[in-house]
Each structure stands twice: as structure tokens, then as C-alpha cells.
Amino acid sequence: MIIYILCLLLFLVGLYGVIAKRNLIKIIIGIAIMECSINLFFIMIGYVEGGTAPILSKGFENAKFVDPLPQAMILTSIVIGLATTALLLAVAIRLYQKYGTFDIRKIKDLKG
């Protein structure tokens, strides 16, 4: 039970990074930390006591396996995280070219 709470604590650390930091790159790193914590949470859900890696091979056909479905979900989620981070970084670099700064207090053209 402690492990799950620590995992959600990592999520909150990432959320703190997104809310309280002023630099654009630190916001992006905060989102990456949140995504890592969710992936970790998923894998811990699928654990079975005394199970081995879910790979069928000679000599291991009847062993107890951990749940392979969350592992497939995590692969997809990591790929989606890569695409999200790449797009965020591309927009951040273009913002630096147009505004000249990474500080979010100075990027405030749209108001009201």
C-alpha cells in the first residue's frame, strides 16, 4: 500500500513543477515526471505474488506469470508521451524565437 502512495506522491511532485515554476522547460519536465509516475503505477497494478516475467519459453510453460496486459498498455503510453514531449519542445523553441524569453510572466499577449 505504501508503494502506491509513493507513486501518487511522484505525480504530485510533477504537478507542483507544472504549477509553480516559471520557466517553460521546467513545465515540460514536470509533465514528463507526471507521465513516468503513471506508467510506474500501471506496472505495479499487474504484480502477482511470486510471478515471473510473462514470456513463454522452454521450461517455463506452466509457471505463474505476472499480468502482461498493463505492460502492453505502458508501451503505448510511453510512445504517446514521446510524441507529446516532442511537440511541446518544438512549440517552446518557436516561442523563444518570437518572444526572446522563456519566462511565462512575459509571454502574455492574449488577455481578457
Place this chain on the structure above:
Amino acid sequence: MKGMTIIVKKISQIICPVIFIFGLYIIVHGHLSPGGGFSGGVILAGAFILQILSKGKNLPNLYKEEHGLEFLESTAIFGFLILACVGLLISGGYVFFENFLDRGTLGHLISAGFIPIQNIIVGAEVCAAVSIIFIALLAYKDETDEVKK
């Protein structure tokens, strides 16, 4: 961006083929051990990125590479869709994504239907995509330096 010293250049020239073959090994054995298309593709892209980093960049050449990589990526992902649709057209029950090749025996390299072919296609696509991301982010650095001056 200048390249690195000659020691780094020579060592990376020796190491990069090893990384490339390791990436291919992970892709092709995707149905027998952990790994598969995505992680093998990222390792392949790592080999290309190491070459670019150690030799310094020469932008017009890199843009030509980018055209070729974009073509490879689009063709690979279109091939994946065609492979998924073959089940829709030829088999009796019109099933999308059906595993229509022979299953083979457990543990051999050529087994498990069309999953190895899917792994190879996805590996090529991911390698091209990650390399394009790297080249695009690198190309911004020149424009940003000009803006700063």
C-alpha cells in the same frame, strides 16, 4: 555546431555499427524476448544521432537526409496499414488485423504469424521518426542563434 575531437569521431565510427546491429537484433527477436518494434527503433535512431553529434552538423546535407527519412516513415506506416487490411480482403470472415500467416512452433525465429513483420515495419518507422525529431530540433538552433545576434 562543431564536431568533437578526433578520438571521439573514430571511436563513434567503430561503435555505431555495433549499436545498429544490436538494434536490429532487438527488433527481429520481438516475439521471443522483451523489446519489439518501438524500443529497437529507438536504438537504431540512437546510432544515427551519435554520428550526427560526433561529426558536427552540415545543414544542407541534413535536409536531404530528412526528405529521405520522411519518405521512409510514410511508406513504412502505410505498409503497416496495408498489412492490417489484408485480413479484411482475403480471408473468409472479413476480419481486420487478423493473423493470417502460419503460426509455426513456439520459440523459433520464424513463427507467430505476421508479428515479426509488424515489428520490422514499426522499427523502421520509429527510427525515421525519432531521427526527424532530432534533426528538426537541431535545425532550430541555427535560426535561434541568428535571432539572438
Place this chain on the structure above:
Amino acid sequence: MNSLIPLFVIIPLGSAFIMSILGRVIKNFNKFITPIFMLSLVYLTLHFIFNSEGSLIYKVGGHQPVNGVPIAIYMVMDGLSKLVLLIISVVGFLSIFYSLSYTKQYTSERKFYVLFSLMIAGMNGIVISGDIFNIYVFLEIAAIASYALVAFGVEKQQLEASFKYQVLGGIASLIILLAIGLIYWNTGTLNIADISRQLTVNCTSPDGSNVFIKFISILLMAGFGLKAAIFPFHSWLPDAHSSAPSPISAMLSGVLIKAIGIYVIIRLFFNMLPLSYELSMTITILGTISMIVGVLLAIGQWDFKRLLAYHSISQMGYVIIGIGIGMLILATGGDRKIAALSISGGLFHMLNHSIFKGLLFLNAGSVEYRTGTRNLKKLGGLSSKMPITSGSSFVASMAISGIPPFNGFFSKVLIIIAAVQAGFIWIAFFAVLVSVITLASFTKIQKYVFSGELHSKYSKIKEVPFSMSFSMILLSILCVIFSLLIIPEVRMIFLQPAVDVLINSTNYATKIIGI
């Protein structure tokens, strides 16, 4: 018939990949292919609406259920899916036709059509999916394509709006993924029908108040509420919808917040989780507040598209009120006829809003295309020079304010009558008040943009090109035609199957697993 269901995802994905290969070689290839495949999607949707009854199921990969437990990824097409697919294909086709001449001002035109096709593929995938993780994957495809499209013309305001949209949308997606993880931990399966069966079997307490289910409901409400721009989560919408290119604004405001946000909320809360009183009350109150906040914030705006974006929040409040009152009546066991009236009012308003809000954003785009500005104080007297734009804008303004022969009136009347019959007098009062303030806001637009005297520097402008005016004329004709949906014979084809799926909310599971 069943095997045509994956075509809704295959056609847009395939055309996106072909355009990415051949677009560089053949000139103007992208511009020809995209309207053709959107038209084929419209034809396929109409074929499904008129020729099939009940729920159609398709198992990807062909794996049959083992011991009664479904193991394949299911694709389900029932009445609600057909309604939302109709919205996506019709508004998508007209937006693409509009953008054939609008995108000439951008240098990388080819990539616009590729990204647009990917967005359509993602939205179609959400609507026909029967499996929650599949909904998450297609949600991310559509959302990432829309982040790139908002930042398409690379100017200062567009990039800033896109960054804000991306950060908030990314956090919402992670919250949704956490909710999916908790659902899998609790029930052991990812199929929506199977989850519904497990939750009704395992809920042993009398009012269904399992702690897990409450936490999952709150997380899902927060995540999808941000995608649908409901009250506390609406702050990304004015920036993103006003800075995007105009056909993308029409798609985002008219289709994306419905297919990604409201459709998934309806599907998960009616058909997957057991109905509960507190959640329905929360949804209704949030809908009322967003209706009022949207229109009050829109009063002081002088930017054309920002005003329209705030009105989107308010009209989505109407839809949420309709759905929420229906959920409340079903959860407390009241009169099912009032619930059916309220839900059909909400779904009808969803359909109408996509038509007239799409038309309004295309009008704003036409005005900006010819005059170069969106500031209401600098425009004036354009009705003599741009007759098609001003005529269709008049039709859309009457429709959104709820004036009789247009479609907005009928859907708002249904929602207000249902609220009065269910006993929520205050909600009906606020709905009428908001409608009056909306009318005031849109007469302000008509006065400042289209009547009055023409500025001297705009004396040489002409009407917009043919492709843009064709879309606007067709949308205004649809505004009038869809008011015919209130007639019982026409309603039986379009709206009644959707309402039936939601009223008999537990039949979803028995129909899918029983087959």
C-alpha cells in the same frame, strides 16, 4: 454490414499516409484527395443511419469470447455513435471545403491536410470504440493533431495559445490514464460492457457507493470535463479557439469538444458506471454555472472570435444541463418520459450547436480573410460588399439565440420544458435569461460588423472565393433543415435510437456480451 465498421478509421488514416507519401511528388494532390474521402465518410454514415437497426458489433482480430468473457477489442456502433458520426462527417466535409482556398496563405499547406485527416481518424475511433483503452489511444491521436493545428500559422499568439492548450490537455490525459488504471485494478477487464457487468455484480452496498467508483467518477469528470470545456476547466478554450485558423476553429468548437468531451462523458456515465444521485447533481450544477459564466464573460469582448469562443462554453452548458437532468431523474427513479425529453433536448442541441457555431466561425474567418482584422470596433458596414457572409451570419445569429423557425429554438424549448416538468424552475429561468443575453450579444455583432457605414480602406473588398461561400451557404441551409428534426417521423430515424441507448442504460452490456 458489420465488416464496414473499421472503414471509419481505415479511410482517414490511409488517406493521411498516402498524402504524406505522394504529396511531395504530385502537385495539389492533398487538395483533391481530402474532400473526396470526407464525402465518402458522409456517404458511409448516411448508409449506416438509414439501413441498420440496433447495435452492431465488430471484434478486431476475430477472437471470439472465451467462457463468456470478451477478449477481443470491440467496435460498437449504436444510435448515439451514429449521431456523433453524422456531426463529424458533415462539419468536417464543409470545413475542408472551406479551407481549400483559406490555406493559400500558409507555406506548408500539404501538412495541414495530413494533420486534419489524422484528427478526423482519431475522432472517428473514439466514437466507434467499445473498449476504454482504445478510447484513450484515439483521444491522444486527435488531441495531438489538434495541438499542432492550433499552432499552424506560426505567429506569436497562435504559439502561446497552443502551448497553454497543450499543457492543460496533457494533464487531463494523464488524469484519464490514472482513472483507466484504477478501473482495470478494480475489475480486471477493459471492455466497457464487461466493466458494466462487473460493477453491477460487485456493488453490494444498496446505493452503489463504492469508494473506488466515487474516486473514478471524479477523475473521469475532471479529465473529460477539461476536454469538453465545462466550468472550472474552461480556461484554455478562449485562447485556443480564437487564435487557430478559422476552419480549425470551426472543427475544434463544433466537433472536437463534442466527440472528445461530451460523447465520452455520456457513454461512460450512462452505460459503464452505475447511476448515482450526487454525480448527476454535480453535473447539472456545473452545467448551469458554465452556461451563466460563458455568456457573462462574453459581454465585454471586442474580438470577434473570442466572443464566439465564450459562447461555445455557454452553449455546452445547455447540453450538459439536458444530460444532467436526465441522469438525475433516472438515478432517483422518477418519470422516464421527462428523462427522455430532457436527453433528447440535450442531444438535439449538441447537433444544432455544431452546425451554427461552425457557420459562425467560418463567417469570422471570411471577414478576417478579406479585411485582415478581428476587432469589432474597426469593422463596419460589410453587408453591402459581402452579401453571402452577412446573410449566413444573420441566419446563424438567429439560430444561436433561439428565434423560431431556426433549429436553436426547438432544442432550447425541449430543454426548458423538461427542466420545468422535472421541477427545476431556477434552471429554466436561467436558461431563458442566458438566451436573451445571447441575443443581445449577437445583435451587437450584427450591428458592429455588418451594418453601419463602410470604412474607406475597405471599399475595394469583394466577396470570398467560391469554396468558402459554398460551405457557408450549405451550412445555413442545414440550419433550417435540421429544425425539421422535431417532427416525429424524422426524429425516429436520427434522435430516437440515441435516446433509447441512454434511457435503457443497462441494456448496453446485455446486448454486447449476450451476442
